[in-house]
Amino acid sequence: MAAVIDSDQSAPAGEAPIQSFLVTFIIRRYDPEVDAEPRWVDYDVEMYPTERVLDALHKIKWDQDGSLTFRRSCAHGVCGSDAMRINGRNRLACKTLIKDLDISKPIYVEAIKGLPLEKDLVVDMDPFLDAYKAVQPFLISHSHPEKGKERLQSAEDRERFDDTTKCILCAACTSSCPVFWTDGQYFGPAAIVNAHRFIFDSRDDAADVRLDILNDKEGVWRCRTTFNCTEACPRGIQVTRAIAEVKQAILRGGR
Incomplete structure (x- = not known):
């Protein structure tokens, strides 16, 4: 199971502090310059239930392994750039909350299928x-619409x-x-x-x-x-x- 970590994250007055968990992410990595085939690499990340898989990827890249490569832009489910397979299902990393996943098991993350793999979680679009x-x-x-007018539609x-x-x-x-x-x-x-x-x-x-x-x-x-x-x-x-x-x-x- 994911380990519970004591948390100092603030909570509303009268409520218990929000607990964080140590969650294992297993990411399918691939660097065409050094890898003949993709490989799975695991990372342990401290996460809060309301954080997202995208937050985990940021923590890995910023704090553990700067070589991790993935796409993201708006981080709010509008740009569509961070689509990936999470536990075998296509999802947006920015819309997938940790609390909606079973953190008693590792969370598997890999690139979407059917498009040429370029590096790690990035495919050729x-x-x-x-x-x-x-x-x-x-x-x-x-x-042409009437001058100065829009094309009307019911x-x-x-x-x-x-x-x-x-x-x-x-x-x-x-x-x-x-x-x-x-x-x-x-x-x-x-x-x-x-x-x-x-x-x-x-x-x-x-x-x-x-x-x-x-x-x-x-x-x-x-x-x-x-x-x-x-x-x-x-x-x-x-x-x-x-x-x-x-x-x-x-x-x-x-x-």
């Missing part, structure tokens, strides 16, 4: 971003694609997909989600173009509906449902 760009994830309109039309506007391009969904693991050509859930966002936008005029792109042999038909992507999404997007809606639009011949 280019294949992921190439698929994203291929679906033309931007508004395409063949008309609340009902906006609600049609509201869920898929939440994507932060963390790659947690795509790198949880077993089809993507075995076939690097598959567009993947995140690209399809971002296509969905514009396919069903009433202001956009290129839905047919995107549907044609995703009707490719490496498009939506590669999805096996395992729901891994939906379970992995840190933003709660119903990814599998979005993919199914794109499939239905292709069969209908339009949105």
Whole structure:
């Protein structure tokens, strides 16, 4: 079990001090300059229940091993840069609280799967971003709004694609997909989600173009509906449902 450490962390008057724990993190390390294969390295870190896995990585890097490499930016679940596998599940390190993990056992941390490993917890995001760009994830309109006016849209039309506007391009969904693991050509859930966002936008005029792109042999038909992507999404997007809606639009011949 994780060892309890006496704590001097302040607590509200009349309440007991918050206890800290010695938590073991086992991190899959890889330095291409010295390692032939990845290796697991363990670290003991003093943690508080309300701290996050990202805090643990900071403590390791700052206090124990400055060579540990990982990505992070906003640290508040918006940028999506710190997606990684924590105890075998894709999560954002900045959104994963220590109190939500079983600290009686070591916490395993490794890079997301399916993308080329560059170093430690950092993967090459280019294949992921190439698929994203291929679906033309931007508004395409063949008309111009009235001068000085915005493109108007009803609340009902906006609600049609509201869920898929939440994507932060963390790659947690795509790198949880077993089809993507075995076939690097598959567009993947995140690209399809971002296509969905514009396919069903009433202001956009290129839905047919995107549907044609995703009707490719490496498009939506590669999805096996395992729901891994939906379970992995840190933003709660119903990814599998979005993919199914794109499939239905292709069969209908339009949105």
